[in-house]
Amino acid sequence: MSWRRTVTLGAALLTVASPLAGTAAAAGKSAVQATAATAVRQGTFTDAGAERLADGRLVIRWHASADLGPAKVYWSADPEGHWQELARTYAKYNGYVTADPNPGGRVYFLIKGGNGAAVKTAERKLPLKGATNFRDLGGYRTADGKTVKWGKLFRSDELAGLTAADISYLQKSGLKTDVDYRTGSEVKSKPDPTIAGVKYVADPVFSDSDSAGGTDLISYLASGQFDKLGEPGDALIDGNKSMVDSPSAFGKLFDLILDSSTNALVQHCTAGKDRTGIGSALILLALGVPKETVVQDYLLSNVYRAEYNKAAVNAMVSQFKLTDPKAIEIVQALMDVRKEYIEAAFDEMDSKYGSIQGFLEKGLGLTAAEQAKLKRLYLE
The missing domain is CATH 3.90.190.10 (Protein tyrosine phosphatase superfamily)
Known part of the structure; x- marks a missing residue:
């Protein structure tokens, strides 16, 4: 053969976005203030990913080489621009859970740390x-x-x-x-x-x-x-x-x-x-x-x-x-x-x-x- x-x-x-690991409220006001007061060390995002849960929500995960302080999560249907702010969180949480901001269409995410470091990600497997x-x-x-x-x-x-x-x-x-x-x-x-x-x-x-x-x-x-x-x-x-x-x-x-x-x-x-x-x-x-x-x-x-x-x-x-x-x-x-x-x-x-x-x-x-x-x- x-x-x-x-x-x-x-x-x-043959629909409302929420942090992945803990929330600012759960951490307490003093912890938030302490984080904001901490100088952001130099560092970069080392990887990121996104996966879809059975209920349609998206889990965005990332890792960084240092605590990058406050972080913003953006989304777009275009991986090269037109970013819209989705949430504000902290880089140390290493993730965020959100309702799909673009139902029925491709969605890309951009995560920016407090020091300007950024990383893009999306679902690897398309939800077809x-x-x-x-x-x-x-x-x-x-x-x-x-x-x-x-x-x-x-x-x-x-x-x-x-x-x-x-x-x-x-x-x-x-x-x-x-x-x-x-x-x-x-x-x-x-x-x-x-x-x-x-x-x-x-x-x-x-x-x-x-x-x-x-x-x-x-x-x-x-x-x-x-x-x-x-x-x-x-x-x-x-x-x-x-x-x-x-x-x-x-x-x-x-x-x-x-x-x-x-x-x-x-x-x-x-x-x-x-x-x-x-x-x-x-x-x-x-x-x-x-x-x-x-x-x-x-x-x-x-x-x-x-x-x-x-x-x-x-x-x-x-x-x-x-x-x-x-x-x-x-x-x-x-x-x-x-x-x-x-x-x-x-x-x-x-x-x-x-x-x-x-x-x-x-x-x-x-x-x-x-x-x-x-x-x-x-x-x-």
């Missing part, structure tokens, strides 16, 4: 009903201290299930380009919805003939020929290597994102974890995000797809009456992303091109000038 073909199989298987793994690549720090802009580069699983509200949300977010890595047969089975104002770009990583061999694995599971399945994870390790060996789809991706008129841009496949995982890793690496951070982003698919993956594995176990532990582990491995999968791609870049940078230059054809342009477009 072609491991390269099997990469597609894993997908085919019809996609489980639609994520923003913004907010990641580069090795030289810059930050990937929010709201410009997205990654996702299949979009066929997007609701009317989801589509409206994406239009309000400024989405302009939809890059689809799926094969022709995958697209035919679940075509992307037409979104007014968004250009659709077919950019298959594999051909239909490459993916057709996925039926081999199904037949092996059905017939109990587990000895032909290889080891758990082998398929995606070899599949990731093959995407480095045949990277033309990702070259096309970079042609698109080098054109500023295409962003905001989303790239996606079926599960949003393998083909999209490599595409996202390459974008972040080209922008100078450290490899360790790239791996962390890659592994987030396990978090956002956990419920879906569990149901898919259980369905396969039930359908094929699997009791063999190795067979079950192989199915689980197909649904997961694992560090060894992305590391296999890095190793292939090192082996064939000498380094990740060598792959960017020779494998994808990104010149030094083009890499500098990417950084001007997508870093701040």
Whole structure:
């Protein structure tokens, strides 16, 4: 069975704001006065994030290298400006809980400390009903201290299930380009919805003939020929290597994102974890995000797809009456992303091109000038 073909199989298987930690009132008037009287030390925000609670409220969290004193929280539907004050709090609380200030639309937050230090953040996973793994690549720090802009580069699983509200949300977010890595047969089975104002770009990583061999694995599971399945994870390790060996789809991706008129841009496949995982890793690496951070982003698919993956594995176990532990582990491995999968791609870049940078230059054809342009477009 072609491991390269099997990469597609894993997908085919299937209102009033309040402080987060304590309040000024709870701390007492004297504590507030003491805080205000304390000189703000030099320091910066080291990270920030935002997550949505089940009731729709948003939890904004941050950390700083020192107590930055009084803090203001701002929000905007535009990550590059039009900030509106949301709340006043203290940096030492490390967070804030708020009702969604922009229901039905994308919202970004800006936190400013008393010494002028500031950090932007937003939800990493977009709150869409019809996609489980639609994520923003913004907010990641580069090795030289810059930050990937929010709201410009997205990654996702299949979009066929997007609701009317989801589509409206994406239009309000400024989405302009939809890059689809799926094969022709995958697209035919679940075509992307037409979104007014968004250009659709077919950019298959594999051909239909490459993916057709996925039926081999199904037949092996059905017939109990587990000895032909290889080891758990082998398929995606070899599949990731093959995407480095045949990277033309990702070259096309970079042609698109080098054109500023295409962003905001989303790239996606079926599960949003393998083909999209490599595409996202390459974008972040080209922008100078450290490899360790790239791996962390890659592994987030396990978090956002956990419920879906569990149901898919259980369905396969039930359908094929699997009791063999190795067979079950192989199915689980197909649904997961694992560090060894992305590391296999890095190793292939090192082996064939000498380094990740060598792959960017020779494998994808990104010149030094083009890499500098990417950084001007997508870093701040």
